[in-house]
Amino acid sequence: MQVNELTEITRVLQTAISPVAMISGIGLLVLAMTNRFAHTTDRTRQLAKQSKTVSAEENEHLSSQIRILYYRLRIQLLAISLALASLFFVSLLITALFGIYLFNINLHGLVIALFVLSLLSLVLSLSFFIRDMTLSLRALKDELRDHI
Numbered sequence: 001m002q003v004n005e006l007t008e009i010t011r012v013l014q015t016a017i018s019p020v021a022m023i024s025g026i027g028l029l030v031l032a033m034t035n036r037f038a039h040t041t042d043r044t045r046q047l048a049k050q051s052k053t054v055s056a057e058e059n060e061h062l063s064s065q066i067r068i069l070y071y072r073l074r075i076q077l078l079a080i081s082l083a084l085a086s087l088f089f090v091s092l093l094i095t096a097l098f099g100i101y102l103f104n105i106n107l108h109g110l111v112i113a114l115f116v117l118s119l120l121s122l123v124l125s126l127s128f129f130i131r132d133m134t135l136s137l138r139a140l141k142d143e144l145r146d147h148i
Contacts, residue, residue, distance in 0.1 A: 047066050
């Protein structure tokens with residue numbers, strides 16, 4: 001292997017490493033989101049089970065909480081889906097970078113588009129994640145109204 005080839009391969013690998021770091025970071029974010037989703041799901045099931053054994057007045061209160069939790073679950077699912085879409089776009093980006101090198105084809109516009117789509121998906125995902133946390137805090141505030 002000649003020095004020029006080694007230098008070129010090294011440059012391509014360095015270019016591909018940055019998006020791989022992005023995959024790692026987004027993966028940790030998805031892990032946190034899915035843990036939150038699992039906890040919210042478990043809490044919803046607990047309240048649904050509990051609602052079958054309480055008085056009508058308490059059941060109304062539990063039903064309100066269940067509706068809020070279900071709405072939050074839908075937001076969490078959207079946030080997770082957008083984060084996974086961002087991962088998908090980054091993976092395609094890495095593939096396109098190697099395609100440029102291996103097949104010597106011009107995919108620069110595709111690389112830019114994939115990068116923008118990845119960041120846009122990530123920003124939207126984080127926005128929905130923040131929305132979920134805001135709803136969670138608001139629901140807790142309503143629950144603790146008599147104590148605050």
